[in-house]
Amino acid sequence: MGIVQSQSIKNTVITFFGFGIGAINALFLYTNFLGKMHYGIVTTILSGANIMMPLMAFGVQNTLIRFFSHYKTEKEKEEFLTFMLILPLVLIVPLGLGFYFFYDSISYSWIAKNPSLKPFFWLIPVVGLFMAYFEVFYAWVKVHMQSVIGNFISEVFVRLIVMALLIGVHFDLISKDRCVYSIAFAYFVQLVGMKLYAISVKKPVLRFIIPDNVKDLIYYSLFIIVSGGVAVMLIDFDKVMIAKYLHVSQNALYSVAIFISTVISVPSRAMTQIVAPITAKLMVQNKHEELNDLYKKSAINLQIIGGFIMMLIFLNIKELYHLIPKDYSGGIWVVFMIGISKFYDVLLGNNNSIIVNTKHYRTVLLFGIITVALMIILNMIFIPLYGIEGSAFATLITVLIYNTIKLLFVVKKMNLYPFTIKTVYSLAIITVCFLIFYFWDFPFHFLINIILKSALISIFYIVAHYKLRISQEVNEVIDNLIKKLKINS
Numbered sequence: 001m002g003i004v005q006s007q008s009i010k011n012t013v014i015t016f017f018g019f020g021i022g023a024i025n026a027l028f029l030y031t032n033f034l035g036k037m038h039y040g041i042v043t044t045i046l047s048g049a050n051i052m053m054p055l056m057a058f059g060v061q062n063t064l065i066r067f068f069s070h071y072k073t074e075k076e077k078e079e080f081l082t083f084m085l086i087l088p089l090v091l092i093v094p095l096g097l098g099f100y101f102f103y104d105s106i107s108y109s110w111i112a113k114n115p116s117l118k119p120f121f122w123l124i125p126v127v128g129l130f131m132a133y134f135e136v137f138y139a140w141v142k143v144h145m146q147s148v149i150g151n152f153i154s155e156v157f158v159r160l161i162v163m164a165l166l167i168g169v170h171f172d173l174i175s176k177d178r179c180v181y182s183i184a185f186a187y188f189v190q191l192v193g194m195k196l197y198a199i200s201v202k203k204p205v206l207r208f209i210i211p212d213n214v215k216d217l218i219y220y221s222l223f224i225i226v227s228g229g230v231a232v233m234l235i236d237f238d239k240v241m242i243a244k245y246l247h248v249s250q251n252a253l254y255s256v257a258i259f260i261s262t263v264i265s266v267p268s269r270a271m272t273q274i275v276a277p278i279t280a281k282l283m284v285q286n287k288h289e290e291l292n293d294l295y296k297k298s299a300i301n302l303q304i305i306g307g308f309i310m311m312l313i314f315l316n317i318k319e320l321y322h323l324i325p326k327d328y329s330g331g332i333w334v335v336f337m338i339g340i341s342k343f344y345d346v347l348l349g350n351n352n353s354i355i356v357n358t359k360h361y362r363t364v365l366l367f368g369i370i371t372v373a374l375m376i377i378l379n380m381i382f383i384p385l386y387g388i389e390g391s392a393f394a395t396l397i398t399v400l401i402y403n404t405i406k407l408l409f410v411v412k413k414m415n416l417y418p419f420t421i422k423t424v425y426s427l428a429i430i431t432v433c434f435l436i437f438y439f440w441d442f443p444f445h446f447l448i449n450i451i452l453k454s455a456l457i458s459i460f461y462i463v464a465h466y467k468l469r470i471s472q473e474v475n476e477v478i479d480n481l482i483k484k485l486k487i488n489s
Helices: 003-034 036-057 060-068 074-086 089-101 103-113 123-142 148-170 176-201 214-245 250-284 288-314 317-323 332-347 351-356 363-386 388-414 421-437 446-467 472-488
Strands: none
Touching (some): 003 036, 003 148, 003 250, 036 123, 036 176, 036 214, 036 250, 060 123, 060 250, 074 123, 089 103, 089 123, 123 148, 123 176, 148 176, 214 250, 214 351, 214 363, 250 288, 250 351, 250 388, 288 317, 288 332, 288 472, 317 332, 317 446, 332 388, 351 388, 363 388, 421 446, 446 472
């Protein structure tokens, strides 16, 4: 896969490293140093900011990737970039004013249930603004095929800052309240770092001229606002709803379970950084066969890697919960439900990149709006009845429906297919692996149990996929590794 494979491997390593830091933060430092209430406050703020981010970015992060290949001269590209930098202000200014003048009305429902949120609720749009412009500058380096450093800033840099802040709380260097504000400020530092790197990759020359295809740019950006909002809401809206119906500390329990299950989607996030602009380029060039090949390869490779991670999590979940404080237990069912929804995401490969770059993208808009409405209704029903498990169930149902709609859309409209017979073989291996190892535990200390069980799972899973030659790319990586081991020995 050339540049895709090279940068995807680098991004995967960086993203896993970032998730390792995030795991220490989420499972140990937050839970032991910050406490359930403040952890829940941080979760609510960041989730709310993530929801506002697509609005504040005005969809520019995807519009830039989609249309960059359309411009041929440097002058046209400079005009396009300048317009992309200014466009988010169309919504940032009115949203900021609206939040300022109607703050009490907007925040009432959450603060009435959780008064501890009151001093921090205003951080939501501010952090949303930082996240929005971070994504704009990140998109600029992506179109220049330089996603690795941006991925490091996003996945590692900001988490290291958070880690330092949490350690500071433990040693009484900063208070818990100040830590919450400092975590919000960390996203401003992330934005500055991304901006400086984007300028180093390609220094923008400001040309304040409205592009000739401004109508197409605006329409597409509006679509991205909605579709991006749908995607973000499927990830973060449940946390905002939990803070509305339950005590904010429940968000801490939910966040621990969500973080564990989200590891399944790490390879997808890493590969998407570089696959997205390539997908856009292939669609502009109308290279259908190459696009279909990329679709199948991304789907099966992500299925193998994502399935492997899912098995390690599901089959060790009871032991994993021994690693965190006992008062954070109770989220195992959340891990299973969210984990399955994340696995369905990775099964579809670069499906989202195809949809946002097709001329038929407006068709998906209605489905997205209906999906968001369904998610809100399901959360309103199930959270009061079943707490955080109810929210996870609502998310699972919504994701299954929405992803199925997107899959059928690409198959019917684009005549592109992500699945082959090898998809079935891989699913069979995953099923057999689960049935063999889920009820099998060693009578040892939970850490030894995790190590031994993970080793057996890895051997079975990797050997089965290798022998059946499910993925050419995966087999090549294993063959190269075997050759290196032979040479070194």
